Amino acid sequence: MEWLEEQVRWMQWSLPSAIFFLALFFTLIGMSIWEGYRPCVRRKGFLPMVTTRGDRLFLGIISTIGICMLWIGLFKGVLMILPLVIAAVWFFVLAKWG
Amino acid sequence: MKNRAWLFVAPVLLLVALNALVPIMAVINYSLHYSFAGSAPEFAGLNNYIEVFTDPDFLGALRRQFLFSFCVLLVQIPLGILIAMQLPKSGKSVVVCLVLLGIPLLIPHTVVGLLWRIMTVYEVGIISKIFSYVFDYSYRVTQNPVDAVLTIFFLDVWHWTPLVVLLSYAGLVAIPDQFYQAAAIDGASAWKTFRYVTLPKLRAVLIIALLLRFMDSFMIYAEPFIISGGGPGNWNTYLNQYVARKAESYELGYAGAASIAYLYIVVVCCFIFYTIMTNLGKGIKR
Structure with a gap:
């Protein structure tokens, strides 16, 4: 060790x-x-392309990072819990209906 | 059988893990710490990222980088296709044309930078002299920002358009003549033949060309560094050079955060390009 x-x-x-x-x-x-x-079965949700479960996970992670970076850039990192909540909601929506 | 396939792939996966994942994990770790050479790292949370995204120098380098990549792609892709369409499809001249076009691609980045540096030296280099004699204009790369930016732009176009030409040419010769014959019988104009026959058939190679050129133009480093050291001022400082400067000054945490932001932008842009390009021709029914 x-x-x-x-x-x-x-x-x-x-x-x-x-x-x-x-x-x-x-x-x-x-x-x-x-x-x-x-x-998993490939499916077409509200996203403009057919996605697999893995695609939606990738998009979820990428967009979560994007939301946090955007928040940091716009609001200088204050109340970081807010973008995390927004990202979590977005992640759920993407996974369920994306 | 399916599981046995994994055994064959395992060595490659291990190599990829060592080559790519370990450095990326290390950079992410560095980005989350205050890390200066010779001192123990201290956990910083997202502070390095806050510093990066509120730093006007980083944002300036990012803006210049996007503008540079956009302008370069805007010229290189159409120009590459246009040149490829003018090349002969058969005969001995094909080899001559392809070899001549391939020469710039064989020259390393640093040598290209040096070549253009020599060609643009004030009142000595050929480009500077041409501007002086023909246009009565003092072409000064190290002093005039416009000259410096234009030099890097034309350098990149000269260096990398042949790649787009070669890829497009490979795609063009693979299109069967029957498509063009059918278009001619239907009375299609040159533009419509290009739009509905050539362009959709070139989609696969254009995706590769676009992705390669985007990633490569987004990583430009040696050329602006050699030509004007990123100047005058910060006019020719792009993201790569900016991050390298920070790493050289041992601001490893900041450089790590800037690198991750840089990597993120490249991944997202490539994903968007790839998705758009792979879905582009699917709506065309004609």
Whole structure:
């Protein structure tokens, strides 16, 4: 364990960033298991293209980052909980009807 | 059988993980910390991102980068198609044309920058002399912002339009003659033949050309650095050079946040281009 810690020290891991990457990692693992258990059907929702479950996840993550960056740019990062709530609602809408 | 396929793919996945994911994870980690060389990192949350998106220098570099990529694509793609359409389709001259067109592509970025630097040296370089003799204009790359920006623009057009030409040419020769014969029988004009036969058939190669050129123009670094060091002022400082400057000054957290923002913009733009281009011809029923 100490050896591994020594090897990855240059990457500057901290608890919040580790939680972020673990969440991303387990989401991908979960999506893979879900896909194996119940293969997704490509569908056309309100988005102007046919999407799979993975596409909607990708778009959700990308647009979440976009919403947060836009908020930071426009409002200099005040009340960061608000863009997270907006992004969460948007993520849900995208996953359900996208 | 399906699971066994994963075993064959596993080495490549591992390589990709080491080559791409590990550095990206490291950059994301750096972007979330106050990190200066020689001192212990301190968790910063989103402060580096706030600093990046409120920094007028970053926003200026971003604006210039978009403008540069937009202008370059606006010229290179139509010009590339136009030149490709004029090239001979058969005979010995094809090889000569393709080799001549390919020469700029073989020259490294730094050498191209140096070539154009030499050609634009005030009252010594050929471009500067032509402007001086023909237009009675002092072409000064290091002093006049317009000259500097135009030099980088024409340099990029000269360097990379051949790539679009070669890709378009490969697409053009793959279009069967029957399509053009059918268009001629129907009495289609040259424009309509181009619009409804050539362009849809070129869609796949144009996607590749557009994506490659967008990503490459968005990563321009060596040429403006060699020609005018990103100047005069910040006129030729694009995102790549701006981020590199920050990293060179050991503001690793800030540089990390700017890099992630940069990567995000490239990914989103490529995704939008790809989606638009792959869906473009699907509505055409004629």
